[in-house]
Amino acid sequence: MRYLLFVPIFIFTVLCSSDKAAGQAFRNHTTVREIGGNIGLFINDRQVPPFAYMSYLGESRYFREMADSGLEIFCLLAYLGDRGINSTSGIGPFRPSFWKGIGQYDFSVIRDEFDKLVRVKEDAKVIIRVHLDPPIWWERQNPSEVCRLPSGESYRVSFSSKKWRHDAGDALLALLDWVRASDYNRNLIGIHVAAGGTEEWFFHYKDRFYDESPARKADFRNWLQARYHHDAAALRKAWNDPGVSFETALPADLSGTTKRNTIRKKGDNPRLDDTFDYHRGLMPGHIAYFSRLVKEASQGQLLTGAFYGYHLFVHDPRRGHGSLAELLKCPDLDYLSSPNDYRRETGIDWLPMAAIRSVQLHGKLWLAENDTRTSLTTLLREKAPHIVPDGDWYDKGVWIGPKDLFTSQELIWKNAGRMLAYGYGGWWFDMWGGWFSDEGIRSAIRATNRLYQQYTTDNRAQNHVYRPEVAVVVDEKLQFYDDTYGGITGRLAGNRVPLGQAGTSFDMYLRSDLDSLKKERYKLIWYLDIQDLSAEEQQTVKSLMARTGYSVITDHLGSSVYKKEQPVSRLAGRVRWTPEQLREIFQKADVHIFSAADDVVYAGQGWLMVHLAEAGRREIVLPSEWTLMNVKDSTAVPFTGKRLLIEGRKGETFLYKADR
Structure with a gap:
């Protein structure tokens, strides 16, 4: 009561x-x-x-x-x-x-x-x-x-x-x-x-x-009317269906019951294209x-x-x-x-x-x-x-943390290093x-806050001791033409893993921002399954190739490598790359490689972070003579040189403030 x-x-x-x-x-x-x-x-x-x-x-x-x-x-x-x-x-x-x-x-x-x-x-x-x-x-x-x-x-x-x-x-x-x-x-x-x-x-x-709700049917039909400017004849022509109307049109089946191992060309199934555009x-x-x-x-x-x-x-x-x-x-x-x-x-x-x-x-x-x-x-x-809930959904896999505090702390430092280096x-x-x-763990969190305040807040003259020399361009809309409902797209996107182990930093762009790359100077641009380019996009890519040392085009059938605008090789079937293969092509393009040991490296915004893939000694090669301050160790003496020697355990993270 x-x-x-x-x-x-x-x-x-x-x-x-x-x-x-x-x-x-x-x-x-x-x-x-x-x-x-x-x-x-x-x-x-x-x-x-x-x-x-x-x-x-x-x-x-x-x-x-x-x-x-x-x-x-x-x-x-x-x-x-x-x-x-x-x-x-x-x-x-x-x-x-x-x-x-x-x-x-x-x-x-x-x-x-x-x-x-x-x-x-x-x-x-x-x-x-x-x-x-x-x-x-x-x-x-x-x-x-x-x-x-x-x-x-x-x-x-x-x-x-x-x-x-x-x-x-x-x-x-x-x-x-x-x-x-x-x-x-x-x-x-x-x-x-x-x-x-x-x-x-x-x-x-x-x-x-x-x-199959009335709400979805009604909203989809309203969307179609806007798309085809209330012209039923245009809808019938687009769908190649003389019987369809704005009053009867239904969304295509998106259940995923039927799959095909292919990338569908735009226009092959216009009703499905429209349904995904709406969705x-x-x-x-x-x-x-x-x-x-x-x-x-x-x-x-x-x-x-x-x-x-x-x-x-x-x-x-x-x-x-x-x-x-x-x-x-x-x-x-x-x-x-x-x-x-x-x-x-x-x-x-x-x-x-x-x-x-x-x-x-x-x-x-x-x-x-x-x-x-x-x-x-x-x-x-x-x-x-x-x-x-019943079952073991929250008892296994991604819900389980590392076994020791050392690894836990180093992973937090890796999170911090990525945020700082990529802004x-x-x-x-x-x-x-x-x-x-x-x-x-809390000291790493505390330090991240302090380091941002010290080196980034109100720092209008950013320290650009190093900027990524690799750009990756991806097409977020490819998934809507992937008739496996993400299988092919997922294999291509899986290149993010070797990319992160290639020993250098990279910038990731959407296809829709291709034109903005004209303002940058990357040594290599990787076009990761950019298909069906418009005439304008083709001209943009051609312009970028002409001024970029190397370009790589990867689709679901393989990869092609270009030096400037000239084809160098066709790698049939190379949909997924290894870190070693990426380093090889990066070095041809004169991209700087900090580590050749599959380590995770973040370099940018005046920061250098190295996260060891395996235990052992490393020689980290710098692009020029840098001065590095180990921000994890307040007693550390600044290092100046071109080659940094480090030694650590698997998963250990090294984070430095970098200056030239």
């Missing part, structure tokens, strides 16, 4: 506070800006290190550990829905839903989490990750707005639903009103808009994708919509961000990633994120899942989700058994809590 009385009182308070909120601005102005060739994060015109802390099971003691480690920014959670974020694993919800009915909200769980944090760090700056999937009651009230399986059963919200987007938008605005009218206004700096599978804007499905536009459209709501409601004061653009790691076109180029044009979005590559081995480059050089070119900040497992990582069932930020994602509760 006490609960029944409490909810209406709380809801009444929230509704009445909206008048107060309307007359009160958000106190913090947070934005991203280009500065010295990098994208920086600014709070109230003060540049701050773009590093944060987050935990699904946030506890005060872990907040305190991170505050004591120098972190200023913390990520908190808010959920519209009342089910777990992973519809495949069946995990339970991390938090109760705050959306209790249309126009009815209970923000007490968010209030409690704010209180837990500000008791530890009163001036903490907060980004709220808001998961926008609806609760079960909403789906029951709106049966036409949920995915329909061929059996007629429902399966989560349909992301074709405009009603979901409208109602979820109202709930998001109510949350913003509540924070604006509260004492937590002084803490809030941004909103991370999230939805879909694992909060990462993936369509919900298990083995086969189905959505891939949904998630970035939602991200842009909710980001705009946040910007408008905050009058541009709040930061906005989202997970998106996983084309290097998620190759299944049904998942919904593949329109990063379009999303980068969104003026209301400030940052993008992904976890690091989930091949979480020592001696492997855990690169972001997107072409982050393109992200940065478009003025967006990249924030890595450093959910780095450590030897302190516990199983979810030990921390929150009530949400663990981006991230949050330390302590999923179940306690993963970073070691002084050695």
Whole structure:
């Protein structure tokens, strides 16, 4: 009975506070800006290190550990829905839903989490990750707005639903009103808009994708009318179907039941092409919509961000990633994120899942989700058994950390080295809590913050002692023509692993940014499955080849090597390269190789990091005489020379500040 009385009182308070909120601005102005060739994060015109802390099971003691480690920014959670974020694993919800009915909200769980944090760090700056999937009651009230399986059963919200987007938008605005009218206004700096599978804007499905809902049919038909300018004859001609109309057209089957081992040519199946074009536009459209709501409601004061653009790691076109180029044009979005590559081995480059050089070119900040497992990582069932699904999904594989603290600390340093050398930020994602509760790990986190402040913040004259000499151009849309539903695309994208072991740094671009490479001077450009070039793209590639020492073109049949514009060799069947093969072609192009031992090397922004693939001694060859300061050892004497000798254990990380 006490609960029944409490909810209406709380809801009444929230509704009445909206008048107060309307007359009160958000106190913090947070934005991203280009500065010295990098994208920086600014709070109230003060540049701050773009590093944060987050935990699904946030506890005060872990907040305190991170505050004591120098972190200023913390990520908190808010959920519209009342089910777990992973519809495949069946995990339970991390938090109760705050959306209790249309126009009815209970923000007490968010209030409690704010209180837990500000008791530890009163001036903490907060980004709220808001998961926008609806609760079960909403789906029951709106049966036409949920995915329909061929059996007629429902399966989560349909992301074709405009009603979901409208109602979820109202709930998001109510949350913003509540924070604006509260004492937590002084803490809030941004909103991370999230939805879909694992909060990462993936369509919900298990083995086969189905959505036969009225919402999807209606939205697809509206999309077709816009695409063909309301000209039914143009639709019939494009689809080569005299009987189709805007009133009867249906999306093609994307279930994945039928697969072919080929890359489909654009136009071979125009109905399928249109369906994928529609499908891939949904998630970035939602991200842009909710980001705009946040910007408008905050009058541009709040930061906005989202997970998106996983084309290097998620190759299944049904998942919904593949329109990063379009999303980068969104003026209301400030940052993008992904976890690091989930091949979480020592001696492997855990690169972001997107072409982050393109992200940065478009003025967006990249924030890595450093959910780095450590030897302190516990199983979810030990921390929150009530949400663990049946089976062993969360008991094996990627959920298990390294066996020792030394390796754990070195992996954190590797995360730090990549962020510093490639000019981006991230949050330390302590999923179940306690993963970073070691002084050695926290000292690395503390140092990352300090080093950024010391060498990057307000440093307009960036130290360009070395810039990557290799550019890699990828096509995020290839997956939509891959009739294996990602198999061929995945083999090509797998070149990211040997690339990270080739002993030098590289920049990764989207195909849509080909023209921007004209402003750079790379010694080698690798075109990784760029097919069906337009006349304009062909001219751009020809121009780039003429001024680039070597070019490599790799498709699903093999690779071709060019010196300037002249073909050198055709390597039939070489779809996947080895680190040694890459070093060989890099050396022909006069690309500098720091290490020839398959080590991970990050060089850029005035930083040099070497992560050993195997134990032993190394001679690290420098491009010229450099002065290196070992930032992991405060007692180290600076080294000056052209050849650096190091010795270490497997997985050990060496990080240096570099000058000439």
